Amino acid sequence: MKILVTGGCGFIGSHFIRLVLRSRRDVRVTNLDALTYAGNPENLRDVEKERRYAFVHGSIVDPDFLERTAGEGFDAVVNFAAESHVDRSLQGPVEFVRTNVQGTLHLLEAAKRHGVKRFLQVSTDEVYGSLPPEGAFTETTPLHPNNPYASTKAGADLMVRAYVHTFGLEAVITRSSNNYGPQQYPEKFIPLFVTNALEGRGCPLYGDGMHVRDWLHVEDNCRGILAALEKGKPGEVYNLGGGNERPNLETARAILEILDRPESLLQFVKDRPGHDRRYAIDCTKARRDLGWTPEVPFDRGLRETVEWYRAHGDWAARIRSGEFRKYYEKQYGTPFAKLSKQRAGGGESTPIRRKKK
Numbered sequence: 001m002k003i004l005v006t007g008g009c010g011f012i013g014s015h016f017i018r019l020v021l022r023s024r025r026d027v028r029v030t031n032l033d034a035l036t037y038a039g040n041p042e043n044l045r046d047v048e049k050e051r052r053y054a055f056v057h058g059s060i061v062d063p064d065f066l067e068r069t070a071g072e073g074f075d076a077v078v079n080f081a082a083e084s085h086v087d088r089s090l091q092g093p094v095e096f097v098r099t100n101v102q103g104t105l106h107l108l109e110a111a112k113r114h115g116v117k118r119f120l121q122v123s124t125d126e127v128y129g130s131l132p133p134e135g136a137f138t139e140t141t142p143l144h145p146n147n148p149y150a151s152t153k154a155g156a157d158l159m160v161r162a163y164v165h166t167f168g169l170e171a172v173i174t175r176s177s178n179n180y181g182p183q184q185y186p187e188k189f190i191p192l193f194v195t196n197a198l199e200g201r202g203c204p205l206y207g208d209g210m211h212v213r214d215w216l217h218v219e220d221n222c223r224g225i226l227a228a229l230e231k232g233k234p235g236e237v238y239n240l241g242g243g244n245e246r247p248n249l250e251t252a253r254a255i256l257e258i259l260d261r262p263e264s265l266l267q268f269v270k271d272r273p274g275h276d277r278r279y280a281i282d283c284t285k286a287r288r289d290l291g292w293t294p295e296v297p298f299d300r301g302l303r304e305t306v307e308w309y310r311a312h313g314d315w316a317a318r319i320r321s322g323e324f325r326k327y328y329e330k331q332y333g334t335p336f337a338k339l340s341k342q343r344a345g346g347g348e349s350t351p352i353r354r355k356k357k
């Protein structure tokens with residue numbers, strides 16, 4: 001079986017690729033990634049010599065490139081590629097529409113044209129909007145996205161739905177809550193707070209710090225995505241949540257306690273515009289139909305995650321300094337500058353580089 005994974009150099013995609021290579025010996029994975037600021041090939045350094053793994057540098061917003069890539073013949077596509085950070089979508093929503101909506105559309109089209117048997121769209125609980133203090137999102141909760149990022153993810157989900165209904169594409173959607181774990185880009189809440197606290201810098205809590213997120217360990221999410229890919233019914237949505245609802249203030253305090261850093265590092269700052277108050281996921285359907293259940297308790301997962309960042313200070317430092325780009329250029333030979341032009345609409349994507357047998 002051959003799987004095309006998009007956005008595999010990002011946080012969740014890299015964990016997913018590792019899981020597939022480890023647990024499915026008969027599967028070959030091609031990782032297609034544009035290597036935006038969030039794509040870090042170093043996240044997959046441990047598998048890049050694996051014979052069943054190939055990397056291809058390119059963008060899902062480039063239909064010609066997708067056409068050539070899909071022409072290689074894939075049984076399944078798993079789409080992680082996205083602009084994923086809410087705060088960035090407030091500053092520059094256009095790139096979010098391009099990547100998340102148009103990119104997904106181009107990928108669906110390529111999958112349709114080349115007879116891809118399974119398509120998995122990695123979506124988010126943010127498409128449902130915000131919850132009052134009680135209740136949880138189910139798969140039938142109406143879409144009510146509140147920020148540009150969430151709206152583009154909802155738009156992509158609707159496009160997936162159209163390809164199932166109109167063209168019979170066997171596509172499945174997963175919608176997960178907030179992921180956490182090693183190798184998450186340090187702009188997101190948990191890695192930002194950990195890396196800032198380790199450097200003795202302030203940790204900016206938005207608003208009153210009482211916004212609630214339901215934390216799901218990235219490995220639990222990846223197991224859910226794989227289960228949905230293998231067992232999900234076409235056209236269905238599966239919610240994946242950790243059952244770990246916490247106000248941000250509580251999570252921030254837990255991080256500081258693990259690091260033995262003072263609470264004075266917490267800084268209450270202006271709230272994020274349109275900030276969703278609460279997310280909570282009902283994942284009864286995934287438990288029942290996919291046999292999936294989250295396994296990592298939050299206390300343990302958070303402690304191990306914090307310890308990972310503490311032990312890999314060089315990882316975050318390299319991201320902050322852009323050092324990993326040098327690694328990329330040495331490994332793959334394509335300067336990042338070329339990619340920026342390509343994302344702006346021109347230029348060539350690099351062809352698939354297969355490992356020598």
Ligand code: NAD
Pocket residue numbers: 006007008009010011012013032033034035036037038039040058059060061079080081082083084085099103122123124125153175176177178179180185
């Ligand atoms: P990330 O920002 O860490 O990684 C995104 C990856 O996509 C990067 O490797 C980037 O280079 C790549 N990419 C961006 N634009 C591309 C393009 N045009 N073509 C090809 N590759 C491109 O994101 P993440 O946190 O790993 O999220 C992965 C997916 O999961 C996203 O679709 C996101 O919406 C969804 N999601 C994330 C979370 C979360 O908590 N992080 C929760 C639910 C859903």
Ligand code: DAU
Pocket residue numbers: 084085086087123124125126176177178179187188189190192204205206207211212213248272279
């Ligand atoms: O719910 C799933 C979504 O979770 C994913 O679809 C998104 O890709 C992912 O980025 C995440 O979105 P959030 O906006 O919930 O995540 P973020 O890490 O940006 O923020 C988590 C919470 O912490 C949120 O309530 C905002 C708050 N926050 C965040 C940052 C970066 C702060 O208080 N301070 C901060 O500096």
